[in-house]
Amino acid sequence: METFKRVKVAVAGFKSSHVLEMFNIIKTSPYYDLVAISFDKEAKERIEKSYHDEKYFDEYPYYYSDEEMFENHSEIELCICGAENSEHFKQYKLCAKCGINVIMMKIPTLDMEEYDEMLRLEKETGIKIYIELEMRWFAAVERIKEIIYSGELGEITSITAYNYSHFPMWWLPWMNIPEKSYGKRLQLYPNAEKFRGGALTDHPHVFDLIRYITDSEFDSVYAETAPSMREEALVEDLVYVIGKLKNGTIISLDPSFANREIKQFNLDSNKDRLSHYPKAVQVGLSVCGTKGSLISDLYNPNTTEQLRFEDFEYRVNSRFYDLLNPRVSFMESVAKNLRNIKQEDLWISLEKHKKTMQVINACYESIYKGERVKI
Numbered sequence: 506m507e508t509f510k511r512v513k514v515a516v517a518g519f520k521s522s523h524v525l526e527m528f529n530i531i532k533t534s535p536y537y538d539l540v541a542i543s544f545d546k547e548a549k550e551r552i553e554k555s556y557h558d559e560k561y562f563d564e565y566p567y568y569y570s571d572e573e574m575f576e577n578h579s580e581i582e583l584c585i586c587g588a589e590n591s592e593h594f595k596q597y598k599l600c601a602k603c604g605i606n607v608i609m610m611k612i613p614t615l616d617m618e619e620y621d622e623m624l625r626l627e628k629e630t631g632i633k634i635y636i637e638l639e640m641r642w643f644a645a646v647e648r649i650k651e652i653i654y655s656g657e658l659g660e661i662t663s664i665t666a667y668n669y670s671h672f673p674m675w676w677l678p679w680m681n682i683p684e685k686s687y688g689k690r691l692q693l694y695p696n697a698e699k700f701r702g703g704a705l706t707d708h709p710h711v712f713d714l715i716r717y718i719t720d721s722e723f724d725s726v727y728a729e730t731a732p733s734m735r736e737e738a739l740v741e742d743l744v745y746v747i748g749k750l751k752n753g754t755i756i757s758l759d760p761s762f763a764n765r766e767i768k769q770f771n772l773d774s775n776k777d778r779l780s781h782y783p784k785a786v787q788v789g790l791s792v793c794g795t796k797g798s799l800i801s802d803l804y805n806p807n808t809t810e811q812l813r814f815e816d817f818e819y820r821v822n823s824r825f826y827d828l829l830n831p832r833v834s835f836m837e838s839v840a841k842n843l844r845n846i847k848q849e850d851l852w853i854s855l856e857k858h859k860k861t862m863q864v865i866n867a868c869y870e871s872i873y874k875g876e877r878v879k880i
Contacts, residue, residue, distance in 0.1 A: 511538045512840045513582045517571045517596050519548040520679060521610055523637060524587030530833055532564075536840035540581060541566045543574040551676070571596060575603050582606060583843065589685040590706065594619045601626040606633045606843060611709050613855065615866060616688050620859050627855055635839050635852040640710040640788065641717060642831035642851050645803050649792065650718040658794030661719065661752075666711040666790040667759040671766035672703070672735060672742050680707065681739050693730055693741060694873045701869050703740030708760035712861045713853065714790065721752040722860060727877040728868040734765065746868055748877075 514537045516528050531537040542565055553561045568574040571588075575581065585608045586596040594614045600607045613636070614620050627634055640646060653661060674681035680702075683690045687702030705728075716722060726748035730741045742762040749755055764787065788803040831851075838851040864880060871878040 509536060509840075510844060511536060512843055513538050513540050513580045514585065515540055515574060515578065515581045515583070515605075516542045516585045516587060517544075517574065517599075518586065518588030518592065519544045519552060520589050520592075520677065521587050522673075522677075523610065523639070524585055525552060526832055527585055527587075527608070527637075527836065530836055534833070534836060534840075536837055539565055541568065541574050541578045543568040543571045545569060555676075571599055575599060575605070579603075583608065583839070586610065589679045590614070591685045591688045594623065597623055598626065601630045601632055604630060604632060606635075608635045608637055608839060609855070611636065611638050612706060612862070613858070614688060615706065615862055617859075617863070617866070619688075620862065624856060624859070633843065634855040635842075636855060636858045637835070638710060638713055638853055638858075639832060639835070640714055640803070641853065642835055643803060645801055646714060646718065649790065649799065649801055652799060653718055653792060653794075657797060658792060658799065659796030661754050661792060661794045663755040663757070663793045664715060664719070664791065665757045666714065667761075667763075667788065668708045668711045669759070669761060669763040669787040670708070671764050671785050672738065672762035673707075673766075674735075674738065675766065681737070683740055686740060691869070692873070693869070694875065699730070699733065699738070700740050703738065703742050704744050704760050704762045705741060705865050705868055707762075709861050709865060710788070711758045711760050711790075712864050713858070715750070715756055715758070716861065717853075718792075719750060719752065719754060721750040721754065723756075723864045723867070723880045724749045724751045725877050725879045726864065726867050726871055728871040730872055734762070738762075741872075744868075744872075 514531055516524060516539070519525055519528070528542070531539050542562060544567070546569060549562060549567070553559050566577070568577070583606045584600050586593055586600065587610055588596055590612045593609060593612070597607060597609065597613070613623060652658060672680070679685040683700035683702040686706050687700070691701045693699045693701060726746055728744060728746045731743035733742050735742055744761055746758040746760070747756065764785070786804050789801060790803060791800045792798060835851045838848055841848050842850070867878045867880050
């Protein structure tokens with residue numbers, strides 16, 4: 506068997522916990538050689554503090570600017586772009602200029618002019634783009650899609666989904682800055698004190714899942730926000746969406762920051778975030794049809810156990826599916842695709858993902874206008 510030619514990969518920015526998980530995977534992956542990393546000093550110090558290790562990154566060349574990293578490492582084939590949402594477009598253009606393939610986080614940009622430029626550069630340069638949307642990797646999601654297409658449920662009439670989570674504003678402050686999370690400061694509605702860039706921006710998964718399991722696009726949406734759970738929030742933390750797909754299916758979605766986080770803890774790593782109650786993430790999806798229905802609990806939030814910590818305080822820990830293995834599979838899939846090895850795709854293309862971004866913008870437009878918006 507021919508030896509796999511490992512992919513030379515770099516990581517640009519550590520502003521997302523997902524990026525940190527990818528970093529930890531590729532360090533020991535047989536499919537990658539991690540050649541360099543770049544971040545600002547704040548991100549480096551925050552992660553080192555979280556892991557109680559001041560030398561956490563010292564094994565690899567690191568830089569405090571993406572430009573400097575690319576200038577010093579022409580061997581880079583793939584870059585994980587993990588800065589704030591507002592910086593993704595800039596990082597993408599740097600990669601395109603250097604002919605470097607890209608793993609892009611779940612929000613490439615919410616500016617449609619920037620999105621169109623990203624698509625143009627993808628076509629012009631021939632680089633490959635992989636969008637990181639971890640909910641697509643879950644076996645339960647594949648099973649739901651299989652059941653829908655088997656006809657067991659009959660004609661699908663409605664789908665309900667929720668994606669609750671902590672609001673990471675305490676350990677990732679940029680997520681509460683509209684200019685960084687959404688890309689600009691736009692009021693949610695006339696005279697509102699809150700701005701775009703909160704739960705809707707951080708939770709595109711439910712919108713993507715609906716499109717994925719139905720193979721249908723959104724036709725229209727109506728969205729509303731509720732008073733914030735957090736006085737410090739500058740962006741929406743509670744939001745609800747109802748709408749219709751082009752195939753006639755009625756949908757209702759709740760992508761809120763509905764789980765109250767403990768603000769005084771440094772919850773940067775998944776280990777920390779998952780060891781406290783309320784749980785970091787909860788996702789559920791229900792499908793109703795003319796012959797039957799199904800209810801799915803995609804993040805298993807109902808089983809709990811009591812754990813004793815070193816400070817002798819009791820806290821509740823929700824048992825959690827191992828998300829590492831699907832992410833490992835995603836990274837393996839990307840590497841093999843770059844080496845032209847045919848296998849199952851675990852990502853969505855930049856072009857197809859644009860439609861999810863358009864739906865999210867339509868939800869914001871609906872909130873602003875107070876009316877249903879046609880996609």
